[in-house]
Amino acid sequence: xxxxxxxxxxxxxxxxxxGIQSEAKNHALAGxxxxxxxxxxxxxxxxxxxxxxxEQENLAAPxxxxxxxxxxxxxxxxxxxxxxxxxxxxxxxxxxxxxLDDRLDLYKVSCPIGVVGVVFESRxxxxxxxxxxxxxxxxxxxxKGGSEAGTTNHVLADLIAEASGKAGIPKGWLGLLETRADxxxxxxxxxxxxxxxxxxxxxFVRHIMDNTRIPVLGHADGICHLYVDRKADISMALxxxxxxxxxxVAVCNALETxxxxxxxxxxxxxxxxxxxxxxxxxxRGCDRTRRIVEVKPASEKDWKTEYLxxxxxxxxxxxxxxxxDHINHYGSGHTDVIVTGDRGRAVRFMDYVDAANVFMNCSTxxxxxxxxxxxxxxxxxxxxxxxxxxxxxxxxxxYKWRMMGNxxxxxxxxxxxxxxxxxxxxxxxxxxx
Amino acid sequence: xxxxxxxxxxxxxxxxxxGIQSEAKNHALAGxxxxxxxxxxxxxxxxxxxxxxxEQENLAAPxxxxxxxxxxxxxxxxxxxxxxxxxxxxxxxxxxxxxLDDRLDLYKVSCPIGVVGVVFESRxxxxxxxxxxxxxxxxxxxxKGGSEAGTTNHVLADLIAEASGKAGIPKGWLGLLETRADxxxxxxxxxxxxxxxxxxxxxFVRHIMDNTRIPVLGHADGICHLYVDRKADISMALxxxxxxxxxxVAVCNALETxxxxxxxxxxxxxxxxxxxxxxxxxxRGCDRTRRIVEVKPASEKDWKTEYLxxxxxxxxxxxxxxxxDHINHYGSGHTDVIVTGDRGRAVRFMDYVDAANVFMNCSTxxxxxxxxxxxxxxxxxxxxxxxxxxxxxxxxxxYKWRMMGNxxxxxxxxxxxxxxxxxxxxxxxxxxx
Numbered sequence: 001x002x003x004x005x006x007x008x009x010x011x012x013x014x015x016x017x018x019g020i021q022s023e024a025k026n027h028a029l030a031g032x033x034x035x036x037x038x039x040x041x042x043x044x045x046x047x048x049x050x051x052x053x054x055e056q057e058n059l060a061a062p063x064x065x066x067x068x069x070x071x072x073x074x075x076x077x078x079x080x081x082x083x084x085x086x087x088x089x090x091x092x093x094x095x096x097x098x099x100l101d102d103r104l105d106l107y108k109v110s111c112p113i114g115v116v117g118v119v120f121e122s123r124x125x126x127x128x129x130x131x132x133x134x135x136x137x138x139x140x141x142x143x144k145g146g147s148e149a150g151t152t153n154h155v156l157a158d159l160i161a162e163a164s165g166k167a168g169i170p171k172g173w174l175g176l177l178e179t180r181a182d183x184x185x186x187x188x189x190x191x192x193x194x195x196x197x198x199x200x201x202x203x204f205v206r207h208i209m210d211n212t213r214i215p216v217l218g219h220a221d222g223i224c225h226l227y228v229d230r231k232a233d234i235s236m237a238l239x240x241x242x243x244x245x246x247x248x249v250a251v252c253n254a255l256e257t258x259x260x261x262x263x264x265x266x267x268x269x270x271x272x273x274x275x276x277x278x279x280x281x282x283x284r285g286c287d288r289t290r291r292i293v294e295v296k297p298a299s300e301k302d303w304k305t306e307y308l309x310x311x312x313x314x315x316x317x318x319x320x321x322x323x324x325d326h327i328n329h330y331g332s333g334h335t336d337v338i339v340t341g342d343r344g345r346a347v348r349f350m351d352y353v354d355a356a357n358v359f360m361n362c363s364t365x366x367x368x369x370x371x372x373x374x375x376x377x378x379x380x381x382x383x384x385x386x387x388x389x390x391x392x393x394x395x396x397x398x399y400k401w402r403m404m405g406n407x408x409x410x411x412x413x414x415x416x417x418x419x420x421x422x423x424x425x426x427x428x429x430x431x432x433x
Numbered sequence: 434x435x436x437x438x439x440x441x442x443x444x445x446x447x448x449x450x451x452g453i454q455s456e457a458k459n460h461a462l463a464g465x466x467x468x469x470x471x472x473x474x475x476x477x478x479x480x481x482x483x484x485x486x487x488e489q490e491n492l493a494a495p496x497x498x499x500x501x502x503x504x505x506x507x508x509x510x511x512x513x514x515x516x517x518x519x520x521x522x523x524x525x526x527x528x529x530x531x532x533l534d535d536r537l538d539l540y541k542v543s544c545p546i547g548v549v550g551v552v553f554e555s556r557x558x559x560x561x562x563x564x565x566x567x568x569x570x571x572x573x574x575x576x577k578g579g580s581e582a583g584t585t586n587h588v589l590a591d592l593i594a595e596a597s598g599k600a601g602i603p604k605g606w607l608g609l610l611e612t613r614a615d616x617x618x619x620x621x622x623x624x625x626x627x628x629x630x631x632x633x634x635x636x637f638v639r640h641i642m643d644n645t646r647i648p649v650l651g652h653a654d655g656i657c658h659l660y661v662d663r664k665a666d667i668s669m670a671l672x673x674x675x676x677x678x679x680x681x682v683a684v685c686n687a688l689e690t691x692x693x694x695x696x697x698x699x700x701x702x703x704x705x706x707x708x709x710x711x712x713x714x715x716x717r718g719c720d721r722t723r724r725i726v727e728v729k730p731a732s733e734k735d736w737k738t739e740y741l742x743x744x745x746x747x748x749x750x751x752x753x754x755x756x757x758d759h760i761n762h763y764g765s766g767h768t769d770v771i772v773t774g775d776r777g778r779a780v781r782f783m784d785y786v787d788a789a790n791v792f793m794n795c796s797t798x799x800x801x802x803x804x805x806x807x808x809x810x811x812x813x814x815x816x817x818x819x820x821x822x823x824x825x826x827x828x829x830x831x832y833k834w835r836m837m838g839n840x841x842x843x844x845x846x847x848x849x850x851x852x853x854x855x856x857x858x859x860x861x862x863x864x865x866x
Contacts, residue, residue, distance in 0.1 A: 015761055019784035098806050104795060106805060113817050114787065194817040209646065215818050236840040243842035328448055343837075347865050350835050351452035354547065362537060362838025371846070372539060372834070373531050373856040384546050384627040385648050386819040389834045401805070401822045402783050404776075405795025407669040409676035413804070423806040432780050 003185045007115070007142060007192035009172030014114045014140035016170040022089035028167035029085050029132055033078040035163040036128070039155075040074050046155040047124065054148050062250075067148055069124040077128040080376060084136050087375060090393045091138045094429030100421050101413075103406040107430040110397050112138035114194040117186055118378070119208070121200055122146030127156050129376050131174050135164065137396040142193060144177040144186060154178065187212035195396075197379050202306065217391065219382040221306045221332035222252030224364040227323040227349070229340035230263035236361060237268060237339045238275050241312075244337070244364040246279050250308045252380060253335050253357075253367040257303060258314045259323040262288070265316045269293045272314070281310045288316035303330040320345060324352050331355060333382045335367040356382055356389035402430055436618045440548070440575060440625035442605030447547045447573035449603040455522035461600035462518050462565055466511040468596040469561070472588075473507050479588040480557065487581050495683075500581055502557040510561040513809055517569050520808060523826045524571045527862030533854050534846075536839040540863040543830050545571035547627040550619055551811070552641070554633055555579030560589050562809050564607050568597065570829040575626060577610040577619060587611065620645035628829075630812050635739065650824065652815040654739045654765035655685030657797040660756040660782070662773035663696035669794060670701060670772045671708050674745075677770070677797040679712050683741045685813060686768050686790075686800040690736060691747045692756040695721070698749045702726045705747070714743045721749035736763040753778060757785050764788060766815045768800040789815055789822035835863055 001009075036043065047069040054064055095108040116139045120126045127145055134141035145153040157176040165171055177186065186193065190213040197217050198208045205220045226244055228237045244255035260268055265288070273293045276283055284298035295314070302313040303326070317323045320338075327336050335357040338349040346360035357367040367390060369377025374392030381387050387395035413419050434442075469476065480502040487497055528541040549572045553559045560578055567574035578586040590609040598604055610619065619626065623646040630650050631641045638653045659677055661670045677688035693701055698721070706726045709716055717731035728747070735746040736759070750756045753771075760769050768790040771782040779793035790800040800823060802810025807825030814820050820828035845852050 015757075015785055015787060018787070019781070100799070100804065100806065104799075213642065215648065215816070217818075233840070239840060239842055243844050247843050247847070324448075344866070346837070348452070350833065352448055354448060354451070355833065357834045357836070359836040360838060362836055362841040363843050365843035366533070366537075366836060366838075366841070367834070371533065371843070371854065373533070373854065383648070384831055385650075386831075388831055398817055398819075398821055400783065400788065401790045401800070403790070403792040403795055403799060404779070405793060405799075407666070407672055408795040408799070409672055410680050410796050410798035410804070411676050414680070421804065421806065433777070 003177055003182055004189070006175040006177065007189045010115045010140040010142055010175045011192045013170040013173040014112065017140055017173050018091070018112050018114075018138050020138065020169065024168050025089070025135055025138070026085045028135060028164040028169045029081050031163035031167045032128075032132065032160050033081040035159045036074055036078055039159055040071060043069065043074060043152065043155055043159070044071065046151040049151045050149055059148060063122065063148070066121065066123045069152055073125050077125050080129060081132055083375060084132055087136065087393065090136070090397050092430075095399055097426035097429060099424040099426055101408065101419065102422075104408045105404045105426060107402045108399050109402050109430050110399050113396055113398050115140045115142065115192055116396060117142045117144070117189070117193040117196045117214070119144045119183060119186070119196070119198045119200065120146070122148040124149050124152040124156060126199070127153050128160070130378060131157075131160055133376055133378055133393060133396065135169065135173070137393050139396050140173040140175075142175045142177060142186065144182055150178060187214070190214045199379055215386070217379060217381050217383060217387060217395065219252060219332070219334060219380050221382075222254070222334040223256050223304070223306050223330065223332040224253060224334055225257050225259060225327045225331055225336040226255050226364065227259040227320070227327070227336070227338045228261060228264065228268060229320060229338055229342065229345060230261040231342040231345065232261075232264060232339040233341060234264065234268055234271065238271055240337065240339055240361070240363050241272060242275055242279065245276070245281055245312050246310070247363065247365050249310055252306075253364050254308065255312060255364050256305065256307055257330070258312060259317050259326055260289070260314060261320070261323070262316050262318055265289070266292055269314070276312060279310070281312055284311065284313045286315040289314045292316075306332070320349065324349065327353050327355070333384075334380070335359065335364045337362065337364055356380070436610055436615055437622070439608040439610065440622045443548045443573040443575055443608045444625045446603040446605040447545065450573055450606050451524070451545050451547075451571050453571065453602065457601050458522070458568055458571070459518045461568060461597040461602045462514050464596035464600045465561075465565065465593050466514040468592045469507050469511055472592055473504060476502065476507060476585065476588055476592070477504065479584040482584045483582055492581060496555065496581070499554065499556045502585055506558050510558050513562060514565055516808060517565055520569065520826065523569070523830050525863075528832055530859035530862060532857040532859055534841065534852065535855075537841045538837045538859060540835045541832050542835050542863050543832050546829055546831050548573045548575065548625055549829060550575045550577070550622070550626040550629045550647070552577045552616060552619070552629070552631045552633065553579070555581040557582050557585040557589060559632070560586050561593070563811060564590075564593055566809055566811055566826060566829065568602065568606070570826050572829050573606040573608075575608045575610060575619065577615055583611060620647070623647045632812055648819070650812060650814050650816060650820060650828065652685060652765070652767060652813050654815075655687070655767040656689050656737070656739050656763065656765040657686060657768040657770075658690050658692060658760045658764055659688050659770045659772065659797065660692040660753070660760070661694060661697065661701060662753060662771055662775065662778060663694040664775040664778065665694075665697060665772040666774060667697065667701055667704065671704055673770065673772055673794070673796050674705060675708055675712065678709070678714055678745050679743070680796065680798050682743055685739075686797050687741065688745060688797050689738065689740055690763070691745060692750050692759060693722070693747060694753070694756070695749050695751055698722070699725055702747070709745060712743070714745055717744065717746045719748040722747045725749075739765070753782065757782065760786050760788070766817075767813070768792065768797045770795065770797050789813070
């Protein structure tokens with residue numbers, strides 16, 4: 001089947017999936033967990049095929065590690081499915097209820113977006129996670145995984161389709177796109193895909209954003225800042241800086257640039273240098289930094305760079321205003337942190353720093369869907385509309401306006417003898433019966 | 434000042450405007466109302482200049498009427514400002530509050546999107562309405578009005594900037610783009626504009642959507658349907674059909690296509706034809722329609738056409754499934770209505786019809802921000818993300834994740850001896866003090 005037909009089928013399935021009740025969706029999620037356990041030998045065998053080919057093609061060790069799907073990972077995926085079953089159905093929630101007039105009631109009711117396209121890295125567990133989030137939220141999904149995981153993904157998608165089909169979920173709701181050309185083709189499917197979620201390198205996400213009319217949810221850069229205020233606890237600042245930079249260096253919520261208030265620079269910078277150097281972190285500093293500690297110079301380019309590596313840039317600032325201006329100019333709107341003992345100053349920082357995540361006295365690394373209590377996440381967004389920061393089920397929802405009338409016409413509410421609207425808030429939600 | 438500089442200033446102003454307290458914004462809105470009354474002679478004079486030029490250029494009568502700004506319209510605009518002052522500040526609302534661990538609290542707090550670009554028709558009252566909605570919601574705004582209203586818009590923008598500046602609103606928050614080339618230029622300003630709202634013709638909105646990376650909120654087509662179910666009250670169906678089609682024919686929420694259940698077609702269609710013909714509405718029918726009443730034939734093209742005129746297309750359908758399939762295939766996701774005496778069937782229609790507004794037993798014409806009780810509207814959206822249907826203040830908002838810690842680092846929550854998260858819902862909102 002070609003990609004357009006797969007997308008068309010997903011659109012058709014999405015219409016019916018939107019009206020499927022919670023029990024059927026939860027039943028399907030349980031069935032998926034069962035089949036993954038039952039057929040684990042088939043899955044592991046498929047994964048060995050992928051791993052073998054990847055080894056022959058000399059795939060780098062970290063990529064091989066992500067590609068590996070073990071019995072333990074299958075069990076983790078099943079635990080994820082169990083916890084998803086426990087969550088409330090995000091579909092059908094009444095977001096507002098208003099009486100416009102006698103027997104004319106308006107309800108804003110949550111519903112799925114429709115068809116979500118996800119381009120994801122070579123991690124087979126991501127396929128299970130993303131497709132189950134889409135199923136729970138009533139969305140059809142088109143999946144394009146890394147080609148390295150092709151055999152595993154194919155088996156997983158087939159099993160998920162089989163188990164969900166048995167539970168009464170409309171066929172075609174999950175489409176796996178398998179050929180090389182598919183990523184390019186997917187970008188033109190704006191009639192049948194409502195939202196694209198690319199997970200991958202910055203360059204890849206940017207490429208997608210530049211080449212499609214479909215709304216894209218995601219982040220290109222993650223240039224995260226840590227501003228150490230003059231009212232900061234120095235040891236706390238050091239602890240947070242090390243965690244933010246070193247706890248996991250290759251991820252979007254890792255620290256890239258530190259901004260240090262001039263009043264504490266002479267105290268903090270030598271300690272910071274010692275702590276970073278003990279962890280093999282290269283420091284690149286502004287002129288004022290280099291007057292206090294001997295480090296490499298930072299250039300204009302450093303302030304714009306997401307290192308994703310053991311490198312940090314440091315700038316001494318005259319005041320919090322300069323720090324905020326720097327962040328708003330060079331930042332990517334992902335995660336920015338202030339370390340300060342003054343709550344009022346932290347609130348001001350949060351008011352004026354234009355980022356998805358603005359934290360006081362904790363690590364940038366907390367910016368994550370699981371830590372935020374969202375359950376699994378489909379990604380992190382630096383968009384300014386729809387969903388921002390870690391995105392869980394909620395980011396896969398939109399709403400419809402449902403109005404229940406009894407022959408009401410606008411002509412009665414217009415002109416000289418116009419009836420007024422009551423616009424009275426209703427306490428009840430939308431009732432299906 | 435060139436357009437890039439105006440946009441850059443708006444970006445800078447938006448950062449400060451995001452932190453401006455409610456009182457200052459309401460004070461500014463009151464100041465704008467005052468200055469519009471004080472300077473009404475200047476405004477009316479500017480408008481006479483525009484009207485005179487438009488008359489010389491033989492602008493069509495309906496356009497002239499929209500362009501006209503009278504003392505009455507100034508008073509209406511001031512009433513709109515008064516009611517906006519009464520509304521709660523949409524900025525700073527706590528959308529969720531969660532304890533992650535002892536002294537580590539996460540808040541999802543509403544904030545402005547940033548800089549909104551609005552391209553609007555030649556209606557000077559639209560300038561007042563849009564800029565005041567943006568001010569209340571803490572957004573900077575770049576306005577591009579129709580050139581016919583250039584003189585009036587210039588005077589209005591100056592007065593609004595003057596009054597808001599006196600109330601302490603950061604300069605540059607309102608930018609008026611005045612040259613012809615500006616619409617094209619605005620599309621490339623994706624660094625400094627977060628959301629574009631084009632109001633105007635379908636072709637114009639589509640052109641904008643196709644030529645910018647900036648997210649666009651709006652609707653291209655408004656192909657609205659009325660499905661008359663076999664369980665419908667015939668006289669109610671007639672009343673709603675006439676109101677939906679004729680109450681205001683040139684707007685996006687007017688009816689374009691009727692779908693009639695075969696079981697009631699023989700009863701309904703002759704009455705429908707009489708009612709429409711009495712109002713000079715041309716009917717184009719499918720083959721089955723034409724077997725019952727003598728009307729012009731509808732072609733495939735008719736089902737895809739937004740007439741915005743005294744024309745309606747009618748199709749007889751075998752059942753509700755066929756009606757819903759037709760709507761999901763040909764509709765534009767704007768407003769679709771079912772007339773039926775059976776609430777369960779209406780709910781099913783609402784579940785499966787993929788549109789922003791799905792109504793039972795009332796006119797399509799109710800799809801409107803004022804009627805929906807949203808106060809003023811910035812537009813109607815057929816997007817599938819962010820905001821859908823009539824969009825008021827809420828559509829101009831997004832959120833930040835604000836986290837308050839006390840030296841918390843992720844390393845403590847990872848690995849073998851990982852601390853668990855409490856993920857306990859907090860009852861309190863985010864506190865500024």
